[in-house]
Amino acid sequence: MVGASLAGLLTARALRGQGFQERIVVVGAERHRPYDRPPLSKDFLKGAIGEADLALEAEGEEPGIEWRLGVAATALDAPARKITLGDGTTLTADGIVIATGAAARRLPGTGGLAGVHTLRTLDDARALRADLERAGRIVVIGGGFIGAEVAATARELGRDVTLVESGPAPLAGVLGPAMAHALAGLHERRGVRLITGAHVTEVTGTGRADGVRLADGSHLPADVVVAGIGATPCTGWLAGSGVELGDGVLCDEGGGTSVPGIVAVGDCAAWYEPALGRHHRIEHWTGARQRAAVAAATLLSGGTARPEPARPPYFWSDQYDVKIQFIGHAGDADTVTVEEGDPATHSFLAVYRRGERPVAVLGVNQVRLFTRWRRHLETTPAHTG
Amino acid sequence: MIPACPLASLPRGEALRLDVDPPIAVFHTDDGDLYAIDDTCTHQDASLADGWLEGCEVECPLHASRFDLRTGQVDAPPAKRPVRTHRVVVEDDVVYVVPSDAPPNLPPGVTLKGQA
Numbered sequence: 001m002v003g004a005s006l007a008g009l010l011t012a013r014a015l016r017g018q019g020f021q022e023r024i025v026v027v028g029a030e031r032h033r034p035y036d037r038p039p040l041s042k043d044f045l046k047g048a049i050g051e052a053d054l055a056l057e058a059e060g061e062e063p064g065i066e067w068r069l070g071v072a073a074t075a076l077d078a079p080a081r082k083i084t085l086g087d088g089t090t091l092t093a094d095g096i097v098i099a100t101g102a103a104a105r106r107l108p109g110t111g112g113l114a115g116v117h118t119l120r121t122l123d124d125a126r127a128l129r130a131d132l133e134r135a136g137r138i139v140v141i142g143g144g145f146i147g148a149e150v151a152a153t154a155r156e157l158g159r160d161v162t163l164v165e166s167g168p169a170p171l172a173g174v175l176g177p178a179m180a181h182a183l184a185g186l187h188e189r190r191g192v193r194l195i196t197g198a199h200v201t202e203v204t205g206t207g208r209a210d211g212v213r214l215a216d217g218s219h220l221p222a223d224v225v226v227a228g229i230g231a232t233p234c235t236g237w238l239a240g241s242g243v244e245l246g247d248g249v250l251c252d253e254g255g256g257t258s259v260p261g262i263v264a265v266g267d268c269a270a271w272y273e274p275a276l277g278r279h280h281r282i283e284h285w286t287g288a289r290q291r292a293a294v295a296a297a298t299l300l301s302g303g304t305a306r307p308e309p310a311r312p313p314y315f316w317s318d319q320y321d322v323k324i325q326f327i328g329h330a331g332d333a334d335t336v337t338v339e340e341g342d343p344a345t346h347s348f349l350a351v352y353r354r355g356e357r358p359v360a361v362l363g364v365n366q367v368r369l370f371t372r373w374r375r376h377l378e379t380t381p382a383h384t385g
Numbered sequence: 386m387i388p389a390c391p392l393a394s395l396p397r398g399e400a401l402r403l404d405v406d407p408p409i410a411v412f413h414t415d416d417g418d419l420y421a422i423d424d425t426c427t428h429q430d431a432s433l434a435d436g437w438l439e440g441c442e443v444e445c446p447l448h449a450s451r452f453d454l455r456t457g458q459v460d461a462p463p464a465k466r467p468v469r470t471h472r473v474v475v476e477d478d479v480v481y482v483v484p485s486d487a488p489p490n491l492p493p494g495v496t497l498k499g500q501a
């Protein structure tokens with residue numbers, strides 16, 4: 001098993017739960033036992049919870065796993081199922097689970113500059129938290145989930161925050177422009193300066209960042225710059241291995257890769273989705289959670305297990321005191337209607353439809369109603385057209 | 386014993402949240418059984434009465450950990466600790482809850498109102 005985070009831990013557990021009793025070795029590049037990433041941009045960054053609260057393993061849990069932490073896999077010989085590690089040692093296995101997740105994309109040309117952050121790991125979050133303590137002005141580049149959440153948290157900590165987004169509104173990519181606009185007001189109401197349709201050309205400063213330059217020539221002064229510009233799957237170590245790659249490790253609908261005896265799951269994996277007719281990489285918590293058991297079954301059955309149809313992707317995001325929940329694919333919809341509440345009050349539920357058929361639902365502070373809709377979408381079989 | 390509601394007002398498949406401290410959720414399963422557990426998820430501040438009831442389990446509405454209504458045990462992260470279970474009594478078609486005297490497993494940052 002390569003990758004010691006959510007997907008790795010849950011697949012190891014699922015293997016045990018499905019009766020596998022042989023040795024399981026989990027190799028992880030980070031020094032830490034599996035921990036929960038979502039709070040890194042929210043309660044952990046805010047200081048509301050500590051590191052112990054992030055642990056994914058329950059106290060006293062012992063699923064019989066050998067951990068090899070603080071060392072990365074550097075190469076795979078797929079036909080021989082042999083993994084080479086950064087310390088020069090090798091491991092040979094009957095089955096391999098690839099769960100190496102994704103890494104934050106960095107802004108080009110900011111390598112040597114202090115005060116420029118990305119946020120993916122516990123170490124990133126510690127460094128950002130420490131820097132935020134000293135900073136007055138924060139510029140967040142990128143209005144995806146991580147950018148929007150970091151902006152919200154920094155604002156709640158009383159900092160002066162500017163959020164720079166290249167699209168028409170934060171989260172426009174996943175929520176579609178109409179609903180993203182409705183939510184953009186949230187940031188402005190809380191005092192975050194929002195600049196949309198803007199491209200960053202440069203982070204300025206010598207030794208330490210002192211601001212951000214935009215394509216129109218304007219300059220935004222900053223003590224801390226956070227780049228939330230997406231993540232790329234950690235598949236570099238698989239180059240030339242024989243495992244087929246695309247945007248992530250390409251898998252069938254049960255998580256099997258192009259090589260028998262090797263499965264992939266979590267943020268690094270693009271599973272084939274029959275309803276979409278293509279491979280799709282899901283970068284959300286529940287994606288890893290739902291698919292771990294499927295990947296384990298695929299591995300143990302040698303690929304003959306027939307997976308249940310995948311549930312539509314579900315994710316959540318917390319910004320300020322607002323809980324955002326979303327299920328489905330907004331891109332499939334041709335209409336969006338608000339069915340409950342009012343976007344202006346930041347408590348509403350919107351249904352995305354293709355023709356008559358609901359294909360996605362957005363809930364904003366509507367937890368109970370959202371659960372009903374989620375159930376509806378998850379239990380109604382998806383079909384395209 | 387805390388009176389919850391008339392049995393007739395809690396149909397099968399539904400849940401009710403009691404505003405005691407900490408809040409308690411009462412579930413009426415599709416099979417007709419009644420269970421009571423602490424309403425607050427042990428992971429974060431979510432109301433389990435808003436969750437998805439399936440068989441004898443409720444799935445947390447936020448991050449999908451599932452709790453067994455009979456034992457309070459949780460199946461998988463992000464929640465790690467069980468919820469408290471309470472006894473349910475039906476007398477004269479009224480549902481009552483007998484609160485447990487074990488300490489609750491509240492999520493980080495949530496405290497009893499009496500001791501904020």
Ligand SMILES: Cc1cc2nc3c(=O)[nH]c(=O)nc-3n(C[C@H](O)[C@H](O)[C@H](O)COP(=O)(O)OP(=O)(O)OC[C@H]3O[C@@H](n4cnc5c(N)ncnc54)[C@H](O)[C@@H]3O)c2cc1C
Nearest residue numbers: 003005006007029037038072073100101102266267284285
């Ligand atoms: C700040 C932040 C906030 C988030 N918030 C939300 C949210 O609100 N809602 C939501 O649904 N999702 C959220 N997510 C996404 C969610 O955390 C991920 O979907 C989840 O972590 C995926 O798990 P994973 O195990 O596939 O990958 P990861 O958690 O990325 O773990 C992969 C592990 O593999 C290790 N690794 C990489 N390469 C190698 C190698 N060559 N050898 C050995 N080990 C290697 C990495 O170091 C890492 O520890 C958030 C993510 C972040 C970073």
Ligand code: FES
Nearest residue numbers: 426428429445448
């Ligand atoms: S709040 Fe229940 S699982 Fe997170």
